[in-house]
Amino acid sequence: MTNTALVSSMAIAIASVMAGGAAAQEAAPKPMTAQARFDAATAASEAGKCAEAVAQFESIEQLPVARREGFLKSAIAVRKGRCLARLGRGDEAEGLIRQGLPAMAAAGGSFDAERQQAHLTLAGLARARLDYDAAILDAEAALARSQGVGRLSPLLMLTTLTRFDGGGAAIGYAKEALALAQTGNADKKVLAQIQTQQARAMLNQGQAAAAYPLLKEALANQGGLTMQVGLAEVATRADLAVAASLLGKKEEAGKYLAYTGAGRIADAPFRSAASMDAPFCGETTGLKPEDVGVVEFAIGEDGSVLGVEPIYATGGRAGALAFAEAVTQWSWAPEQIKEVPLFYRAATRIEMRCTTGADDGGSVMEPLDDAVAAWLDGKVAAGVDPQVAAARQLPLWRAALANARAAGDQAGEFGASWWLATSQLVEEKERQAHLARAAALAAAMQAPASVRGRLALEAPEGAAKGPGSWRRQRRALLAEPRLAADPLTAATLRLQIAAPGYGSREPEDAEALLDAVIEEPALPAQHPLKIAALLRRANLSAKAGDLVTAQAQFQQTGLTEQQCALIGVKPALRDSGMSPSDYPVLARKMGFEGWVSLEFDVAADGSTVRPRALFAYPPFTFGDTAVAGAKDFKFETSYRPSGGTACAANRQGIAFALQ
Template sequence: MKPTRKEKCGRHDASSHAFVMAGGKTPMLATILHVLAAGQAAAAPAPATNLQQLFDRANESAANGKCEDAVRDYASIEARPQGRKNALLTGAIDVRKGACLISLGRVEEGEAALRRGLPVLTAQGVEFTKDVRDGQMALGGVLMRRFDYAGAATAYREALQRSQGADRIKPLMQLGQTLSFDGDGAAVRYAAEARSIVFADPTMSKDSKAAVQTIYGRTLLNQGQLKEAYAELKEGLKNQGGLTNRVDISDIVTRSDLAIAAMLNGDKEGARRYLAYTGAGRMRDTPFSRAASMQPPLCGGATGLKPEDFAIVEFSLGEDGAISGVLPIYTTGGRNVAIAFAQAVSEWSWKPEDAKAVPPLFRFATRVELRCTRVGERPDLTAPLAEQFHAWLAGAGKREPAWSGMPDAAAIALIRPAVEQARASGDRLALIQALAALGDNRAAADKERTDALDEAMRSAAAAQAPVAASTYLTVKRTYADRDWGKRDRTGLRTLLSVPAVASDPLSAATLRLLVAVPGYRQSRPADAMALLESVTEASSLPAQHPLKVNALLQQATILADKGDLVAARARFDRTGLDEGQCALIGLKPAMRRSGVSSSDYPMEAQRMGFEGWGMTEFDIAADGRTIAPRVIAAYPPFVFNEAAAGVFRGARYESSYRPSGGLACTAEQASITFQLSGF
């Protein structure tokens, strides 16, 4: 596979969300500028660049994609008194500058400018048709990226109403994509019209035809017209030159859609062949498997997602590890289902070094297969300490930071400046808050995280932080540079031996549980029962405190393993849990055997050179067996699903006591990476 970046009329042109501002002036606007420029010349000596020249230059820059230059010149016009006095000129600048601001990533500014300028130009009628059309296209792109598909469709329809001939292709294509998951057939009609226009114009290239056919085929897929979609996408592939070893983005997109169509039509061999010719799953060391955070959407609830629903979602991955351009490609549900899957992907993050390991061409358009999860992320054993830490900061006047709730890769861009600002101002508590966030950010490098937590610990000591807050930072530091499953109990015991820590109920209980709980291929310590007893009998914690519940469940398992089922049942009854629940926080059975072997690698994937990964969800029985594993996320789509589920059918976990011998835990998650070397 030899990916290239060759330029051709394809997805970037006819069907992308990108917006290129057209230059030039309408006659009415040219007259206004002429009058303003004349008045300027009469009032003062002519400047080196007059208003007319500035406007011309800004329009030319915008038309050529030089948006930084265009925005600077538009701002210069707005700063001049003559530029501020005329509402029509201001409206035109708002629309043209707004689109450029969006392309520069200044989305909020750009949207605000478009919303100011579009009503002004719309009121002028046909004179500003092109500006209004292009502005509505830019606005639609913003709304679609925000998952406001209803608003985006409205904007694209406004653009379509102002389009004739070939100018109708872009809004038609965008309407086809936006409405693709609605069941009323409108998306197919819009895409079909775009197809008719392209094929009726003898000047249109084959690549342009293929781009339209790809969107048309995608709308057919989502409307359940599987055979028709497969045929259309095959024809589009022919227009692109067939399955060659040199690809650009438009080739990858068409072939990826063909893989979906082939799979849905029962052609598994064809699906894998088309995927192979996209280059998906053919990157050294499978960098996509190393996401810092990746969680599918929850089943049920507001989304209405069902376990049987699945989707193919496309996204772009920046060098900073942040996600953008998330687009649902196919789903078995309607619009809300598609958006739910896409929104979940928009929260994912990678470390920058892992993101950069992905070739740029493939970072631009990556696809994953997704299903919903039956349970969200469970809080770990440090959650009560974390609550105390944040309560201390809040009580000292530190508000919830701006990065709260943001994906890690996006949040880190705010956290790092906050650290520097707090250092410069001498605000110790703000520094602790930002350093703790940096230490907890999974998109940060390991050394950056550990250095941040070291500094946070020193600052907390200097600020005489409460014991629970200091313990929280120390425990986070203990685990920050540890691999999953490897725990240093010696360091935790040393911390527990500090008198101030041992006398703090929450700190002591948390540390005792962390020492007592088993890890991957790591048995419980000999004094586990005594450690747990100290937690369950602590009068300073409420009877149903999550840490006590955790300790009681662990005790029940230890007693059951010794054959004392009566005592085990008594401990379990004290938890107040039903048999299908895990502890409220922190407790899940430790893996004893992964079940992985070289024979698990699918022969078809080996033959075609695919690497990838699968995230699997399953229940765990009381005896440690896995039940009903199902893949909830996979890359590349359709390749490793069965193999990933099969691996975890053979996995075994630590046994857990349940009175009826039923489930120990529901909806546990585990991932596996498939690599051709050393699997």
């Protein structure tokens, strides 16, 4: 008896009990039996109509007989769980499937096929959350319950999950899958899918030379380099571009990349993410500075990242997953990402490396931001994290704002308004409205002076962008008595006014502004703003030739030469040294545009040290050019007693656009 027949026979018995004597009255319309309802739900599930199937399974669950422990309850749990997984409700799905599987196991081998599918669903859910250890266990359980061509799906799943591991297991799984598919006269596109996965495993095992011809076979099975493509064809071509790049075949890499559509998006919008962090190098991730990865992901309409998958990595499985985990936290502004065609959002690849530092030298606004956070501590609505900039937080904050307003909760409304006012995910017009409301609430609640100062310093609509006009705006704010009276706000403004910028030197009164911060009695001696002011003051003294004073000012900071200050002392870029002639010849020929985010240290003399391409789009296209160009960057000089490194892990973005 098949598993469907067994479930059906049990359901028939249940239906007969329910129907009772009413079955004899054929003239009266009969209600839909439990058997019919179960069959309809199963049919909807098998047809992929999961929303309908879940609703039907839930209606059956309300019946008294379905609430009792038994095989029917377990069968419903497994089938409903598989549908919930397809609907994106993974946590619910996994709980139900695991709840129902023991009864299916006890029922014997007739349920092996359904158990295989259940384990594959669980493996897919674990893979999606980057828990490859758990995914491998379920994929192996699925394989153990499979025969013949039924082994194809678990073999492909295991190929994907183990491709970063040594020992060649992934290649072995793929070879078995390919042999099964060829024996069963599988469609050419199925063969291409298996060949692509086998080649991808080879790339990660250092076998690019063997992977390259196999990927060409996969491409031929897909119909070659045609203009009609789906995501499977794009993946094979993108893998060919990676293999060709690793083999030094730049012309061929460019050709295959061109047929993916990468590098052809107007304005390269992916470069301006609201949040884009890299994993740290070191023991925690197992990554070394020289390790490189390629990660594929999709971007939802809300700007959040979906479907993250590591494609290639030199740091083994731990490194590959560290790269992928970092990408899961990236976000784009929804309004911006909607301008990107759906095809490009469905599968984007980024080349990336780990970061060697914590991006020292943050914004001078941080002490004021900390003041706002301290005042809000315990007042923000549950379920939202003020420190998280992910796009998935946007609807949560908007809901928190609406709830706070409805409840008359001024503190909750301020917290939500402030997050929305300072988020890069929010359009400017809406951002300004939230900023105005937050300022009004702060006044009504008699917020501390530093909180109200931080609100005043947030860039107003139409704020000047150039260094000169921006300084004038900051001077106007410092002239306001209420802002000048708050030590933290006044010190922040003075540091901003005194800072040099790209193409702009520090103002004539920079020394006086910095001395005012250093001498502010209301701030402790080792306050981050005072340390930042001392470092800048030491730079000015050194430029004037007064090295004795410069050394005394540096020693007053309490920093070692290897340390950067916590905030606001990154040297300003004086000259990038790059010109249109630096555009890569092949990229120009192929019509590619893209961007690179560089990371490097800055020496005390303003030169760059150890530049690396932290992120690059498209992969293996602009990174080498950007790194070579970074060696010619010139930053403002920084005083260090021994002339060593001024600051580590600096970031600089470079856009490559065809005019």
